[in-house]
Amino acid sequence: MGHVTKKLDLTGQRFGKLTVLGPAENIGGKTAWRCRCSCGRETVVKTYHLRCGHTKTCGCRNGAGGPRHALGLSYIDGTCVEMLQAKTVRRNNTSGVPGVEWQSAKQRWRATSCFKGKRHYLGSYSRFEDAVKARKRGEEEYHDRFLREFAQTAAQP
Numbered sequence: 001m002g003h004v005t006k007k008l009d010l011t012g013q014r015f016g017k018l019t020v021l022g023p024a025e026n027i028g029g030k031t032a033w034r035c036r037c038s039c040g041r042e043t044v045v046k047t048y049h050l051r052c053g054h055t056k057t058c059g060c061r062n063g064a065g066g067p068r069h070a071l072g073l074s075y076i077d078g079t080c081v082e083m084l085q086a087k088t089v090r091r092n093n094t095s096g097v098p099g100v101e102w103q104s105a106k107q108r109w110r111a112t113s114c115f116k117g118k119r120h121y122l123g124s125y126s127r128f129e130d131a132v133k134a135r136k137r138g139e140e141e142y143h144d145r146f147l148r149e150f151a152q153t154a155a156q157p
Contacts (some may be wrong), residue, residue, distance in 0.1 A: 011023075018035040018036070020035050027046055030047065030048065031047045035050070037058035037060060038057075043059070043074055044076075097135060098135070100128070100135050111123050111131040111138065120138060122135060
Protein backbone atom coordinates (compact mmCIF):
# COMPACT_ATOMS: atom_id res chain seq x y z
CA MET A 1 0.00 0.00 0.00
CA GLY A 2 1.52 3.34 -1.12
CA HIS A 3 1.65 6.53 0.84
CA VAL A 4 -1.46 8.64 0.22
CA THR A 5 -1.22 12.36 0.75
CA LYS A 6 -4.31 14.39 1.39
CA LYS A 7 -4.65 17.32 -0.99
CA LEU A 8 -4.43 20.65 0.79
CA ASP A 9 -7.74 22.53 0.84
CA LEU A 10 -7.54 26.20 1.76
CA THR A 11 -11.23 26.91 1.01
CA GLY A 12 -12.69 29.22 3.66
CA GLN A 13 -9.32 30.11 5.19
CA ARG A 14 -8.30 33.74 5.58
CA PHE A 15 -4.87 35.16 4.71
CA GLY A 16 -4.58 38.84 5.53
CA LYS A 17 -7.55 40.47 3.80
CA LEU A 18 -8.06 37.52 1.43
CA THR A 19 -10.61 34.75 1.98
CA VAL A 20 -10.12 31.63 -0.13
CA LEU A 21 -13.22 30.81 -2.21
CA GLY A 22 -11.89 27.66 -3.82
CA PRO A 23 -9.32 26.21 -6.21
CA ALA A 24 -8.33 28.05 -9.40
CA GLU A 25 -6.46 27.02 -12.52
CA ASN A 26 -2.77 26.46 -11.76
CA ILE A 27 -0.34 29.32 -12.42
CA GLY A 28 2.89 28.12 -14.01
CA GLY A 29 2.33 24.58 -12.75
CA LYS A 30 1.74 25.79 -9.17
CA THR A 31 -1.54 25.32 -7.31
CA ALA A 32 -3.57 28.52 -7.08
CA TRP A 33 -6.72 29.67 -5.31
CA ARG A 34 -9.59 32.05 -6.08
CA CYS A 35 -9.76 34.56 -3.25
CA ARG A 36 -12.02 37.46 -2.32
CA CYS A 37 -10.39 40.52 -0.82
CA SER A 38 -12.13 42.46 1.94
CA CYS A 39 -12.53 45.26 -0.67
CA GLY A 40 -14.84 42.88 -2.61
CA ARG A 41 -12.61 42.14 -5.60
CA GLU A 42 -11.60 38.59 -6.54
CA THR A 43 -8.04 37.57 -7.34
CA VAL A 44 -6.08 34.37 -7.96
CA VAL A 45 -3.05 33.62 -5.76
CA LYS A 46 -0.54 30.76 -5.62
CA THR A 47 -0.66 28.57 -2.49
CA TYR A 48 2.89 29.49 -1.49
CA HIS A 49 2.18 33.23 -1.70
CA LEU A 50 -0.81 32.83 0.61
CA ARG A 51 0.83 30.55 3.16
CA CYS A 52 4.12 32.48 3.44
CA GLY A 53 2.32 35.83 3.81
CA HIS A 54 3.66 37.23 0.53
CA THR A 55 0.18 38.15 -0.78
CA LYS A 56 -2.39 39.46 1.69
CA THR A 57 -4.64 41.64 -0.51
CA CYS A 58 -5.81 41.83 -4.12
CA GLY A 59 -3.50 44.82 -4.58
CA CYS A 60 -5.98 47.39 -3.29
CA ARG A 61 -4.88 50.09 -0.89
CA ASN A 62 -5.34 47.59 1.97
CA GLY A 63 -7.11 49.90 4.34
CA ALA A 64 -4.60 52.38 5.71
CA GLY A 65 -3.57 53.88 2.38
CA GLY A 66 -0.57 51.57 2.04
CA PRO A 67 1.07 51.12 -1.34
CA ARG A 68 -0.83 49.07 -3.87
CA HIS A 69 0.78 45.84 -5.06
CA ALA A 70 3.46 46.04 -2.37
CA LEU A 71 2.62 42.52 -1.30
CA GLY A 72 2.76 40.63 -4.60
CA LEU A 73 1.27 40.25 -8.04
CA SER A 74 -2.41 40.85 -8.74
CA TYR A 75 -4.13 38.22 -10.85
CA ILE A 76 -7.64 38.94 -12.14
CA ASP A 77 -9.31 36.24 -14.25
CA GLY A 78 -5.87 34.69 -14.76
CA THR A 79 -4.29 37.93 -15.99
CA CYS A 80 -1.37 39.47 -14.10
CA VAL A 81 -1.96 43.22 -13.83
CA GLU A 82 1.69 44.09 -13.25
CA MET A 83 2.91 42.13 -16.29
CA LEU A 84 0.40 43.95 -18.52
CA GLN A 85 1.46 47.31 -17.11
CA ALA A 86 5.14 46.53 -17.67
CA LYS A 87 4.50 45.22 -21.22
CA THR A 88 6.83 42.37 -20.34
CA VAL A 89 8.83 40.78 -23.14
CA ARG A 90 9.23 37.05 -22.52
CA ARG A 91 12.73 35.61 -22.41
CA ASN A 92 12.07 33.38 -25.44
CA ASN A 93 10.81 36.28 -27.58
CA THR A 94 12.98 36.75 -30.68
CA SER A 95 11.42 39.94 -32.10
CA GLY A 96 11.82 42.19 -29.04
CA VAL A 97 8.10 43.05 -29.17
CA PRO A 98 5.63 41.16 -26.96
CA GLY A 99 3.18 39.09 -29.01
CA VAL A 100 5.06 39.39 -32.32
CA GLU A 101 6.89 36.35 -33.65
CA TRP A 102 8.46 35.19 -36.90
CA GLN A 103 6.92 32.10 -38.48
CA SER A 104 9.71 30.69 -40.59
CA ALA A 105 7.49 28.05 -42.26
CA LYS A 106 5.21 30.79 -43.62
CA GLN A 107 7.87 33.51 -43.88
CA ARG A 108 5.53 35.90 -42.10
CA TRP A 109 5.24 37.80 -38.81
CA ARG A 110 2.36 36.73 -36.56
CA ALA A 111 0.77 39.06 -34.01
CA THR A 112 -1.09 37.64 -31.00
CA SER A 113 -2.23 38.77 -27.58
CA CYS A 114 -2.73 36.51 -24.56
CA PHE A 115 -5.43 37.85 -22.29
CA LYS A 116 -7.44 36.19 -19.52
CA GLY A 117 -6.07 32.77 -20.44
CA LYS A 118 -6.86 32.99 -24.16
CA ARG A 119 -4.58 33.68 -27.13
CA HIS A 120 -6.13 36.18 -29.54
CA TYR A 121 -4.88 36.00 -33.14
CA LEU A 122 -4.25 39.53 -34.46
CA GLY A 123 -3.06 38.70 -37.96
CA SER A 124 -0.16 37.51 -40.10
CA TYR A 125 2.01 40.06 -41.93
CA SER A 126 4.89 40.12 -44.39
CA ARG A 127 6.21 43.34 -42.81
CA PHE A 128 7.39 43.42 -39.17
CA GLU A 129 6.06 46.99 -38.75
CA ASP A 130 2.52 45.87 -39.67
CA ALA A 131 2.63 43.05 -37.11
CA VAL A 132 3.79 45.53 -34.45
CA LYS A 133 0.90 47.90 -35.33
CA ALA A 134 -1.57 45.02 -35.05
CA ARG A 135 -0.15 44.08 -31.65
CA LYS A 136 -0.44 47.71 -30.45
CA ARG A 137 -4.11 47.76 -31.55
CA GLY A 138 -4.62 44.48 -29.67
CA GLU A 139 -3.03 45.96 -26.55
CA GLU A 140 -5.38 48.95 -26.75
CA GLU A 141 -8.41 46.72 -27.26
CA TYR A 142 -7.67 44.14 -24.56
CA HIS A 143 -4.96 45.27 -22.15
CA ASP A 144 -5.36 49.04 -21.88
CA ARG A 145 -9.13 48.95 -21.28
CA PHE A 146 -8.62 46.24 -18.62
CA LEU A 147 -5.87 48.28 -16.91
CA ARG A 148 -8.07 51.43 -16.87
CA GLU A 149 -10.92 49.47 -15.26
CA PHE A 150 -8.50 47.94 -12.71
CA ALA A 151 -7.09 51.39 -11.84
CA GLN A 152 -10.60 52.80 -11.33
CA THR A 153 -11.60 49.88 -9.11
CA ALA A 154 -8.36 49.99 -7.10
CA ALA A 155 -8.76 53.74 -6.52
CA GLN A 156 -12.19 53.27 -4.93
CA PRO A 157 -12.10 53.16 -1.13
